[in-house]
Amino acid sequence: MKRRRALGLFCAGLLFFAACGQARPLSLPSVVTAAAQTTTGVTATRATATTAATTAITTLPPTTATTAETTAVTATIATRPPTTVTASTTTLTTYRTTDAPPLPTARPPKPTEKRELTETVRVVCVGDSITKNGYWENNLQGALPETYVVEGFGVNAATALRYGMKNDGTPMGFVGTEAYADSLRTVPDIVVIMLGTNDAKPINWEGDMDNPHQFIIDTTDLVRTYQQMDSAPTVFLALPPTVHRTYSTITEEALAQKVIPALRRVAKVTDAHLIDVHAATANAAEHFADGVHPSDNDGRQCIADEIAAAILTYVTSEKTEKTEKKEKTEGTVCNG
Template identity: 65%
Template sequence: MQRVGCLLTVLLLLLVPLAACKAAVSGVSSAVAAVTTAETTAESTGKTSKKTEKTTAEIEKTKRTTEERTAIPPLTKPVTTKRPRRPITTRSTRGTTAPPTLPYLTSARAAKPTEKRSFAETVKVACVGDSITKNGYWENNLQGALSKSYVVEGFGVNGATALYFGMDNGNFKAYVDQPEYRKSLSAGADIVVIMLGTNDSKGYNWVSGMDNPRQFIIDTTDLVRSYQQAASAPTVFLALPPTVFKPFAGITNEVIEGSVIPALRQVAADTGAVLIDTHAATKDAAEHFTDGVHPSDLAGKKCIADAVAAAITAHVGKK
């Protein structure tokens, strides 16, 4: 029995340390697990924190970019200025014409026809134009076609154009830049007959630039109105260019009929000028225009002069 008691004592002594070790191991395991859990939690928290910080930074960056973009003024198209044309100091109606009604332009309000006025016993007629007028091609014959109640004076200029920016090369020039223009304005005329457009139709003038057909209407309208506002307040007649029977120095009948004449008809409608169809009056006179443009004999000159005289006497009321 004593031996058995000893054995039990030894066994107890052995079991106590084992239990303690097991408890210790269990405690260590718990501690390790706690540490691992803490580290995992910390790591997760750190990642979440970093992610939150990154998201916040991105939001701030986006906000700054938006603010910067908002602060930049919107882009605008550059403003372009058209090249100014030469000023005409005697003209006071610049830019007041309504847009013409040619196919490529907008419609305009037509002016009232020029009212008939009472004329003095002697009616003074000023003939304005280019070489067809300058060289007495019809101007001298007009005096013969009219009675002694009329006095005709010529103010033609070789190569003259209605366009203000005509090619001033000695043979081709804007009428308003010539001394004859100022002389005709102050001539005290009762009637002004304008026959321009033939030189305007030349290719290097008509098709060059931005919009010469429109500009031709504007410039011719200004020319007509400058005479209408002259001190003598003359009645203005607008004569269409004679028929062109063959090309001459860049002048063709296609441009005259297709562009110049419609433009002149529009000017007459806008200003109330009296239209003279000298183009139709010469259409069957090819043999009297040897160079295709200028009348070469008396019969050709009379075609123009008679048409102008008929229009004047019909309007004035006396031959």
């Protein structure tokens, strides 16, 4: 009875603020605070909380509900327990402490200047078992010019989700692993991230994760972490290879319909360069014996060639742009 009454007050509160919004634009924080106030002391499921926040956002004028504010609300929801949460007028209970960097509440600033590519180009590759076992980064080294140095940092069963898990419930988020820490000690010019295959497992995606917000937040945070390294590397986000048959509960349907669209959104938000390895491997089933991992050199080369092409296209365009700017400047001086 109490819950129905509280939820009724909550809905009424939203309608009130929506009506007020027609006369005077409301900031997102004020709506969220109001929503929290109307649900004080009420224990609700995360799904209810998500719906409430989404409704609050949609009641705002489009110009008021900015991307940064939406991200902030999503991050707030993400700090709630997976099963229950108690709302208060000021704060929401945070769960799961970790040594890993905190979830972002807004988009951090980008480096003010791009790092100029030197004679030696260092490429750092991070990912799951497809990366760890040398399935493609060894081939990538051969597909790139001799001036490129490729380093791999992969973890078996790793997820982009901070709190992703194996099928037995063992935590397997890439953030917080030794490989992650080691990768941050490098000085890369380019970082290639290929994660998402293990995120497609039902244990990581169904239930709370049927809503992609958490995956988007965690992957965005990962991309931003690399972008903010002292060397200011260019980050490439590779869409994982096609799943040719179910492997360890991983299906192509979950990967293609849930993970891939979310990764595309992350690339757009972070300005990361997208590499469509998923499409490149669509017709290569014979080279993926278990359905997920490349089982022969042709399969590995297929992945490496797609990534190498993206890197070289980017580097060439950067050099061309730099040359054109230099020629334009010199021309201006000569013609002056």
